Amino acid sequence: MADSSFTEWKSWRESPQFDPESFLESLDGGQSFSWNRKESYLEGSFKGYLYRLKLEGDTLSVSIPQKLDYENALSNLGEYFALETDFQGIIDTLPWRSDQNLKRAIEAYPNLRILKQPLNEALFGFLCSSTKQIPQIKEMFRLTAQQYGPEVHMQVHALPNWDVIAQLEETDLRKLKLGYRARYIHKTAQKIKAEPDWLNSLHTMDTNEAKKELLSLPGVGSKIADCVLLFSLGRLESFPIDTWIAKILKRAYGLEGFSNDQLQAFSRNHYGPYAGYAQQFLFSAARSGVLKL
DNA sequence: CCGCAGGATACTG
DNA sequence: CAGTATCCTGCG
Numbered sequence: 001m002a003d004s005s006f007t008e009w010k011s012w013r014e015s016p017q018f019d020p021e022s023f024l025e026s027l028d029g030g031q032s033f034s035w036n037r038k039e040s041y042l043e044g045s046f047k048g049y050l051y052r053l054k055l056e057g058d059t060l061s062v063s064i065p066q067k068l069d070y071e072n073a074l075s076n077l078g079e080y081f082a083l084e085t086d087f088q089g090i091i092d093t094l095p096w097r098s099d100q101n102l103k104r105a106i107e108a109y110p111n112l113r114i115l116k117q118p119l120n121e122a123l124f125g126f127l128c129s130s131t132k133q134i135p136q137i138k139e140m141f142r143l144t145a146q147q148y149g150p151e152v153h154m155q156v157h158a159l160p161n162w163d164v165i166a167q168l169e170e171t172d173l174r175k176l177k178l179g180y181r182a183r184y185i186h187k188t189a190q191k192i193k194a195e196p197d198w199l200n201s202l203h204t205m206d207t208n209e210a211k212k213e214l215l216s217l218p219g220v221g222s223k224i225a226d227c228v229l230l231f232s233l234g235r236l237e238s239f240p241i242d243t244w245i246a247k248i249l250k251r252a253y254g255l256e257g258f259s260n261d262q263l264q265a266f267s268r269n270h271y272g273p274y275a276g277y278a279q280q281f282l283f284s285a286a287r288s289g290v291l292k293l
Numbered sequence: 294c295c296g297c298a299g300g301a302t303a304c305t306g
Numbered sequence: 307c308a309g310t311a312t313c314c315t316g317c318g
Contacts, residue, residue, distance in 0.1 A: 130313095131313095131314090131315090133316095136317095139316095177315065178315090180315090181313090259308085
C-alpha cells in the first residue's frame with residue numbers, strides 16, 4: 001500500500017554496492033539497533049531522520065517522510081554508510097589468501113560495511129547491550145525512543161539526546177527494561193551533562209586516547225568501548241571481543257586458554273590495521289552458521 | 294523453577 | 307593477575 005506521507009522510492013545514485021545478505025547484515029546484524037525489517041524494506045532512524053531502504057537487485061532505493069529535507073537526509077545517509085571508505089580495497093589487505101575462515105566469511109558477505117553511526121546513539125545502544133541479544137537491545141532502544149524521543153513521523157520516535165536522558169531518574173529508565181544498565185546510562189548521562197563537549201571531543205582524539213575516555217564511563221569496558229570506536233568513530237583497527245568472537249578465534253587458530261587481551265593482541269597482529277573489519281566478517285559468519293563453532 | 298544470554302564491576306585469593 | 311558473584315530481564 002502506498003503511503004502518501006512518504007516520498008516515492010528513488011534509487012540512490014551514490015549508494016554503495018550491496019547484495020541482500022550484506023545489506024541486512026550491515027544494518028541489522030548487531031552494529032546498529034535502530035533498523036526494523038518490514039515486508040520489502042528496512043526502516044530505521046538516526047539523527048532525527050527516518051529512512052526506508054529497499055534493495056532491489058543491486059539498486060538501493062530510499063523513501064523518507066515528505067516533510068523531511070531530502071538533500072540533508074541523503075547527505076546523512078552517505079555519512080552513515082561511510083561512503084568515503086573503500087571497503088573492497090580494505091578487504092584486499094586482509095589475510096584471506098592464507099586464512100580459510102576469513103575467506104569463507106568474506107564470501108558470505110562480500111559487500112559488508114562498517115557503519116559510522118551518530119556517537120550518541122551508538123553509545124546508548126552499546127550501553128544497553130551487555131548480556132542481551134539483538135532483539136532485546138532493539139526493544140530497549142525502541143522503548144526509550146518511543147517514551148522520550150522526538151516524534152519523527154506518525155508515532156515513530158527517534159532516540160532522545162543525552163540531555164533529555166539526563167533529566168530522567170534511574171527508576172524511569174528501569175521502566176524501559178534497561179535493568180541494571182539503567183544505572184550506567186543514568187550516570188553516563190550525568191557525566192555528559194556536566195561536560196557537554198566531552199562526547200564530541202572523542203572524534204578528534206587518537207584511538208587509544210578515545211578508548212581511555214570511553215572506559216571512564218560506568219558500564220563501559222573494553223568490549224563496549226571497542227564497539228563505539230568501530231561502529232561510530234570509524235576506528236577500523238578496534239577489535240571488540242565478545243563471547244562469539246572469542247569462541248571462533250580459539251577454535252579457528254587453536255588459542256584455547258588465551259585471555260581476551262591475548263586474543264586482541266593476536267588479532268591485531270594477524271589481521272592488521274583493519275582488524276575490526278575482519279572481526280565483523282567473522283562475527284556475521286559465525287552468527288549465521290557460515291562458520292561452525 | 295532454573296539456566297542462561299553478544300558484559301561490567303567489585304571483590305577475593 | 308585469575309576466578310567468581312552480582313547486577314535486571316525475558317525466554318526456553
